[in-house]
Ligand code: ATP
């Protein structure tokens with residue numbers, strides 16, 4: 099895919115260009131390194147667009163590498179979903195999918211190399227003691243009593259760890275760096291832990307697992323990654339990343355670059371928190387259309403192009419910020435405005451009887467699929483004596499400047515005639531239950547004689563309408579930053595009305611929609627046929643986004 103939407107300039111792209119021009123690298127190689135312990139979310143999309151986008155822009159390649167060093171939290175379904183999501187976004191990784199676990203043998207050898215050189219030791223301290231000995235930001239750490247074991251003894255103990263001769267937590271392997279370093283990451287970090295767990299890739303083969311820090315840079319080096327791009331929280335790990343590469347006979351010398359992670363308003367993008375929403379049944383799985391996961395956004399109706407466009411709009415910097423979710427809505431709206439065919443669907447039906455249309459009358463209008471896209475063809479729109487309009491398009495006592503339907507007023511039925519409301523029928527509770535209107539047959543495709551009719555409303559023929567289930571989604575959280583208060587419970591900020599399911603009436607063209615078809619329901623919003631629940635004769639539509647563009651309007655205000 100060579101789409102210029104993934105090549106906006108940023109400081110990392112500038113760095114890559116300079117490295118290539120200066121001959122420091124012949125080809126650029128990047129990687130996207132998810133841990134398979136959850137589904138990918140919109141923050142990951144930022145990283146994906148950056149890593150794969152750079153490879154595309156400079157004719158290099160990008161690997162998909164699962165960072166699978168923790169067998170306890172990882173699962174096959176996450177591996178499958180991640181592959182699917184990256185592909186769906188429109189990116190292609192180089193060669194086969196890779197796994198850090200593919201390199202366990204090499205990593206183990208390198209750990210032995212560190213031991214032989216006196217750069218690593220087996221420690222008997224428990225996790226709590228290690229933390230205590232490590233010191234704080236203001237106090238240096240203290241050496242473990244086991245720090246000066248000989249390489250020979252360490253090699254034997256490490257071999258025993260590997261053979262499963264110790265229990266979990268009884269021993270660890272640590273790099274021997276500097277217990278007094280101002281950077282806590284360099285105070286003898288743990289590089290191997292004992293885990294008596296089965297691993298989704300390597301099975302029962304290993305009783306010891308490398309830490310993220312030990313596996314990551316070395317995996318980069320094995321793959322010939324030139325630019326190892328990660329988020330800012332790894333900045334303080336960079337000296338450690340470099341230390342390993344300098345102390346090991348690695349085949350290449352990758353460099354790490356950091357950028358600010360994406361924070362999106364009204365959203366949480368921590369896998370742990372997203373998992374909580376799933377586990378507690380607050381949402382209907384990882385791909386619930388309210389989730390900020392790629393799978394959820396796909397189900398909601400986002401297109402790959404809109405997500406890539408969004409990632410381009412937000413840019414890549416080293417400054418942390420909160421991105422307005424309206425920008426994301428803007429990105430999908432502008433895609434669907436151009437590319438989604440139109441349809442009419444009445445979400446809050448009010449019956450209208452057209453009194454001067456005969457009982458058995460049926461007529462069809464040939465209507466454009468999209469006002470600006472003749473390639474989208476036309477659709478047949480039937481009209482009969484009874485129609486549904488939206489209850490919100492009628493007011494018994496309208497305020498000034500209300501141009502929709504009201505007693506003794508006229509309005510145009512979209513794509514059809516002007517009608518006049520002659521009579522309002524109420525039910526026993528006094529609610530409006532039906533309108534009696536008359537059609538002006540002289541108004542098809544032309545203005546009525548001697549008067550102006552400003553309002554246009556959508557409608558469907560009652561005899562032809564098909565029942566449509568509509569799922570209106572709203573933000574999952576009520577506040578801009580649900581997890582700003584670190585000690586607080588982000589679940590307190592849930593929006594209780596983030597999902598509203600309604601039965602609507604749609605025009606007949608919607609009867610047999612394919613799952614994932616996207617439409618603009620005129621005057622309402624953009625909708626996508628649910629991938630799982632849409633069946634022939636039973637369309638289920640997820641509201642992707644409403645029509646009103648809060649972000650574009652705010653931009654206009656700023657500009658003016
Ligand atoms: P965890 O908390 O489980 O580590 P993670 O979100 O860091 O979660 P990873 O699977 O380790 O998940 O992430 C893969 C890559 O995506 C990493 O390079 C990470 O830096 C990047 N990434 C994760 N979250 C964001 C985000 N919000 N914005 C940009 N990049 C992100």
Ligand code: MG
Pocket residue numbers: 133
């Ligand atoms: Mg991570």
